Amino acid sequence: xxxxxxxxxxxxxxxxxxxxxxxxxxxxxxxxxxxxxxxxxxxxxxxxxxxxxxxxxxxxxxxxxxxxxxxxxxxxxxxxxxxxxxxxxxxxxxxxxx
Numbered sequence: 001x002x003x004x005x006x007x008x009x010x011x012x013x014x015x016x017x018x019x020x021x022x023x024x025x026x027x028x029x030x031x032x033x034x035x036x037x038x039x040x041x042x043x044x045x046x047x048x049x050x051x052x053x054x055x056x057x058x059x060x061x062x063x064x065x066x067x068x069x070x071x072x073x074x075x076x077x078x079x080x081x082x083x084x085x086x087x088x089x090x091x092x093x094x095x096x097x098x
Contacts, residue, residue, distance in 0.1 A: 001027050002038045008068075010057035018065065020054030026067055039076075050074050050085040 003024025010018040017029040025040035026049060042048040049067060056068035065076040072087045073095060088095045 025052040
């Protein structure tokens with residue numbers, strides 16, 4: 001795993017376990033592949049996590065994952081692999097706070 005400080009655990013409809021870790025990003029444990037896949041913030045890659053400090057994980061009714069961090073909410077479309085981050089801005093249309 002990417003960190004020994006876990007702050008969020010989530011089991012999705014495919015029985016994958018998602019682990020949010022402080023400073024370690026997001027880990028996925030699946031029974032069908034190698035044990036863990038780690039997702040991290042990549043500074044110059046807009047298709048990555050907004051932060052390596054993951055505080056929560058949620059799956060919506062469409063199967064998309066929502067990853068909470070200190071300054072953003074990131075949506076992962078598992079069908080396309082696309083990451084979309086919504087950052088705190090305090091302005092209309094953005095997240096008002098963490």
